[in-house]
Amino acid sequence: MALWLDIGPAADVPSQGARKLHIAGRQIAVFRTAEGKFFALEDRCPHKQGPLSDGIVHGDCVTCPLHGWVINLASGTAQGADEGQVLKLAVALEGERLKLDIAALSAAAAE
Amino acid sequence: MRDQISPDRSRLLVIGNGMAGMRTVEEVLKRDPTRYRVTVIGAEPHVNYNRILLSPVLAGEKTFDEIIINTRAWYEANSIDLIAGDAAISIDPAQKQVSTASGRVVSYDMLLLATGSNPFILPVPGKELPGVCAFRDLSDVEMMLSAAQRYTDAVVIGGGLLGLEAANGLAAQGMKVSVIHLMETLMERQLDPAAAKLLAEDLTQRGIDIITGAVTEALIGADRVQAVRLKDGRQIPADLVVMAAGIRPNMTLAQAAGLACNRGVIVNDGLQTSDPSIYAVGECTEHNGQMVGLVAPIWDQAKVCADHLTGKTTSAYRQIQPATRLKVTGIDMLSVGQFNGGEGCEDIILRDGSRGVYKRLVLKDDILVGAVLYGDAKDGGWYVDLLEKAAPLGDLRDTVIFGPGLTASGAADSGLADLPDTAEICGCNGVCKGTIMAAIADKGLTTLKEVKTNTKAAASCGSCSSKVEGLLALALGGDYEAKAVDSVCGCTDHSHEFVRAAIRDKALKTIPQVMQTLGWRTPGGCASCRPALNFYLLCAWPGEYQDDSRSRFINERAHANIQKDGTFSVIPRMWGGVTTSGELRAIADVVDKYEIPSVKVTGGQRIDLLGVKKEDLVAVWADLNAAGMVSGHAYGKALRTVKTCVGSEWCRFGTQDSTGMGIKLERMTWGSWHPHKVKLAVSGCPRNCAEATIKDFGVIAVDSGWELLIGGNGGIVLRGCDFLVKVTTEAEVLEYCAAFLQMYREEARYLERTAPWVERVGLASIKSRLLDDTENRQALAARFAYAQSFAQIDPWAERVGGLDANEFKPMLVEA
Numbered sequence: 001m002a003l004w005l006d007i008g009p010a011a012d013v014p015s016q017g018a019r020k021l022h023i024a025g026r027q028i029a030v031f032r033t034a035e036g037k038f039f040a041l042e043d044r045c046p047h048k049q050g051p052l053s054d055g056i057v058h059g060d061c062v063t064c065p066l067h068g069w070v071i072n073l074a075s076g077t078a079q080g081a082d083e084g085q086v087l088k089l090a091v092a093l094e095g096e097r098l099k100l101d102i103a104a105l106s107a108a109a110a111e
Numbered sequence: 112m113r114d115q116i117s118p119d120r121s122r123l124l125v126i127g128n129g130m131a132g133m134r135t136v137e138e139v140l141k142r143d144p145t146r147y148r149v150t151v152i153g154a155e156p157h158v159n160y161n162r163i164l165l166s167p168v169l170a171g172e173k174t175f176d177e178i179i180i181n182t183r184a185w186y187e188a189n190s191i192d193l194i195a196g197d198a199a200i201s202i203d204p205a206q207k208q209v210s211t212a213s214g215r216v217v218s219y220d221m222l223l224l225a226t227g228s229n230p231f232i233l234p235v236p237g238k239e240l241p242g243v244c245a246f247r248d249l250s251d252v253e254m255m256l257s258a259a260q261r262y263t264d265a266v267v268i269g270g271g272l273l274g275l276e277a278a279n280g281l282a283a284q285g286m287k288v289s290v291i292h293l294m295e296t297l298m299e300r301q302l303d304p305a306a307a308k309l310l311a312e313d314l315t316q317r318g319i320d321i322i323t324g325a326v327t328e329a330l331i332g333a334d335r336v337q338a339v340r341l342k343d344g345r346q347i348p349a350d351l352v353v354m355a356a357g358i359r360p361n362m363t364l365a366q367a368a369g370l371a372c373n374r375g376v377i378v379n380d381g382l383q384t385s386d387p388s389i390y391a392v393g394e395c396t397e398h399n400g401q402m403v404g405l406v407a408p409i410w411d412q413a414k415v416c417a418d419h420l421t422g423k424t425t426s427a428y429r430q431i432q433p434a435t436r437l438k439v440t441g442i443d444m445l446s447v448g449q450f451n452g453g454e455g456c457e458d459i460i461l462r463d464g465s466r467g468v469y470k471r472l473v474l475k476d477d478i479l480v481g482a483v484l485y486g487d488a489k490d491g492g493w494y495v496d497l498l499e500k501a502a503p504l505g506d507l508r509d510t511v512i513f514g515p516g517l518t519a520s521g522a523a524d525s526g527l528a529d530l531p532d533t534a535e536i537c538g539c540n541g542v543c544k545g546t547i548m549a550a551i552a553d554k555g556l557t558t559l560k561e562v563k564t565n566t567k568a569a570a571s572c573g574s575c576s577s578k579v580e581g582l583l584a585l586a587l588g589g590d591y592e593a594k595a596v597d598s599v600c601g602c603t604d605h606s607h608e609f610v611r612a613a614i615r616d617k618a619l620k621t622i623p624q625v626m627q628t629l630g631w632r633t634p635g636g637c638a639s640c641r642p643a644l645n646f647y648l649l650c651a652w653p654g655e656y657q658d659d660s661r662s663r664f665i666n667e668r669a670h671a672n673i674q675k676d677g678t679f680s681v682i683p684r685m686w687g688g689v690t691t692s693g694e695l696r697a698i699a700d701v702v703d704k705y706e707i708p709s710v711k712v713t714g715g716q717r718i719d720l721l722g723v724k725k726e727d728l729v730a731v732w733a734d735l736n737a738a739g740m741v742s743g744h745a746y747g748k749a750l751r752t753v754k755t756c757v758g759s760e761w762c763r764f765g766t767q768d769s770t771g772m773g774i775k776l777e778r779m780t781w782g783s784w785h786p787h788k789v790k791l792a793v794s795g796c797p798r799n800c801a802e803a804t805i806k807d808f809g810v811i812a813v814d815s816g817w818e819l820l821i822g823g824n825g826g827i828v829l830r831g832c833d834f835l836v837k838v839t840t841e842a843e844v845l846e847y848c849a850a851f852l853q854m855y856r857e858e859a860r861y862l863e864r865t866a867p868w869v870e871r872v873g874l875a876s877i878k879s880r881l882l883d884d885t886e887n888r889q890a891l892a893a894r895f896a897y898a899q900s901f902a903q904i905d906p907w908a909e910r911v912g913g914l915d916a917n918e919f920k921p922m923l924v925e926a
Binding site: 017023033035048049055066070083 | 635637662665677725921923925
């Protein structure tokens with residue numbers, strides 16, 4: 001079941017950029033693409049735990065700042081020859097505000 | 112995935128979740144992915160890891176995660192049932208069933224034994240004491256690492272391959288290590304006495320005590336081992352004893368099941384045991400009376416066994432003599448074949464004592480039959496290939512000891528080109544040249560990483576990486592150049608030069624405009640082209656182009672340098688490397704106030720505050736600003752530092768005021784963005800204490816003026832500067848510097864340092880345009896000054912003033 005949390009105005013996330021969220025001891029990154037789409041991933045690259053929110057956003061991907069892994073924002077999957085998966089969360093735009101489905105966080109924590 | 116598997120598929124059960132077993136499973140899946148339902152029983156509670164790389168884990172050079180071969184996802188993706196941490200305890204060949212320690216009973220149609228080997232534990236008193244272990248699996252490594260933290264003295268029993276890698280790893284962890292070896296020389300199964308002596312000297316220099324010809328009599332200690340007593344009465348203190356005196360095939364299960372065994376489980380050429388439904392691979396096997404202990408023959412076994420398991424019964428396993436290398440960083444050796452010679456053999460030997468190089472080639476009837484290389488084993492692959500070819504050397508004999516560089520058609524890298532397709536490139540994974548070349552051609556591979564993923568070459572120890580890169584260059588030739596260097600990135604086929612010219616000639620002023628006009632393939636580019644375009648636009652249109660922070664790497668966006676844990680380092684500018692008590696006091700206060708964990712002096716004479724949290728950056732800068740300090744740009748493709756010596760103000764030898772000159776240069780150049788980082792230095796006399804000869808722009812004072820140097824680099828490839836010109840006044844130094852930097856900014860490709868740029872365009876071209884064409888030089892310097900009038904704004908102060916505030920604080924903090 002979805003668990004929606006209001007995380008603030010959409011305008012606070014820069015285009016082709018990201019913001020960090022600290023939720024229940026976890027670091028989450030919310031991204032906004034050049035086309036105005038929003039995505040949310042856990043802020044940990046599967047390679048060496050780099051902060052994806054500090055990466056360069058291009059198309060529907062982000063490049064990790066530490067070693068250049070490219071992660072697809074829509075799926076959370078590492079691109080190219082690299083293999084890895086980032087925890088993905090649903091994010092929704094309601095009016096001018098962003099909501100984040102944090103159900104996946106508690107599910108992941110319960111594992 | 113699982114649903115697609117028909118229930119009536121044959122069941123392949125594998126006992127042993129190690130390298131041999133899993134490689135065989137991989138080879139089976141490669142041949143016929145749907146033939147078997149695979150179950151794996153492993154006694155260790157882990158997924159399959161690269162046991163060969165336990166040595167680098169022990170030495171702290173790799174982490175466990177980095178040596179995992181098959182992740183849980185791999186088992187799942189291939190529908191393999193992994194029963195980890197539950198050992199198999201019996202086989203019932205009649206019922207075709209295996210029982211495990213937890214009481215599980217698993218049926219099979221085909222059984223693969225890959226039970227490996229057990230370390231040989233010397234039968235001496237005290238062998239059960241706490242603090243005594245083998246060097247075999249991850250739990251041994253964990254025990255050794257924890258002992259290294261608490262204790263000081265370690266003894267390794269056994270001076271073979273494994274023992275020496277253990278000793279090196281423990282020494283790297285800070286322990287005082289002694290190696291006790293039964294024989295008179297180290298690694299006697301791989302090295303002749305001369306090479307062994309060099310090895311012993313190298314290890315002794317690293318602080319490892321080598322005791323040869325020594326028989327261990329007892330381990331002494333009450334609650335924990337305290338010492339090793341030798342037969343001659345000597346006692347060696349030991350808080351940790353590692354037994355590395357050899358391995359014994361693990362054939363308990365096979366023996367109990369009635370399979371034919373001798374020293375190991377006996378297998379035929381098809382890796383089949385005496386029971387036709389049971390195969391065996393790896394260190395548990397004995398084939399034609401020979402055991403295996405190195406990885407290359409085991410990979411051969413895996414292939415042959417997989418052939419037989421999938422119905423290709425003509426394939427036969429043949430023992431080869433594998434080459435041995437010691438995985439000790441900094442020790443380069445290789446041994447192969449009959450290295451010790453024998454009847455009818457002759458030697459060709461090269462000794463270079465001062466370089467610590469020893470090479471011995473063993474010939475029989477003009478055919479290479481063995482080799483030992485110590486101190487320089489880079490030609491090892493070539494010798495192994497010659498040995499396998501087993502052809503008479505003929506004329507090659509005169510120069511063979513000097514390697515392929517002198518023997519082939521003359522080109523320095525012709526060694527790779529001349530290798531046959533069957534030559535092994537990656538010894539760890541048994542990948543030959545033909546396989547790599549075919550993968551490059553068939554799958555369109557262009558990078559080392561892609562080759563690793565697709566062929567596994569260079570994917571284990573990595574020591575063959577340079578050869579694989581050589582093959583890439585060989586295969587792609589001109590295209591490799593074109594793809595890797597010429598086009599900006601995968602988003603476009605245009606070269607850097609073409610893009611820069613278009614920006615200028617078509618007056619393109621934004622990144623989207625460039626991409627649109629020049630037909631970029633991707634919407635919004637990528638992390639390679641966007642920073643390049645941002646710089647090109649900034650350089651072309653100073654004062655006009657609106658910098659796109661979203662196209663900058665995080666360091667240039669956050670104005671600090673990201674570290675491996677996501678924190679940042681902060682380096683305030685210190686003009687010419689000169690500081691004051693006030694600045695130092697302010698730095699000290701900042702360190703205390705923000706609990707900054709580490710403070711270090713950099714190679715460029717600045718102070719580095721490491722481990723600053725991103726949220727604290729703005730406050731840290733505010734405090735540093737208040738004390739008069741600004742950003743040191745130690746994070747950017749920008750002017751970094753001007754390193755100086757004290758010069759004539761203090762130094763007995765100084766001829767000019769190098770510090771003052773350095774400060775003037777830094778005041779002129781700070782804040783400038785470049786294709787890559789730029790470092791300057793000024794030395795006050797030819798003794799060159801500021802190391803100005805390896806900088807992008809170096810200045811060396813002489814009695815009659817200043818010598819100007821360009822294009823040096825002390826990084827990956829050391830390059831000494833080229834001499835540009837000698838001038839007499841400070842104003843000339845500044846003008847030449849500004850003109851040179853502007854030419855670099857306008858012409859170099861993004862991420863190209865001055866050193867490769869100078870080599871690419873040629874010193875003569877740069878000189879003619881800077882020295883002979885005064886007008887051009889002055890115009891370049893003027894363009895630099897104009898760009899600087901917009902660039903010299905302290906980015907820290909801007910952000911303390913509120914710019915980009917969102918960059919530095921989380922959007923939401925929810926407990």
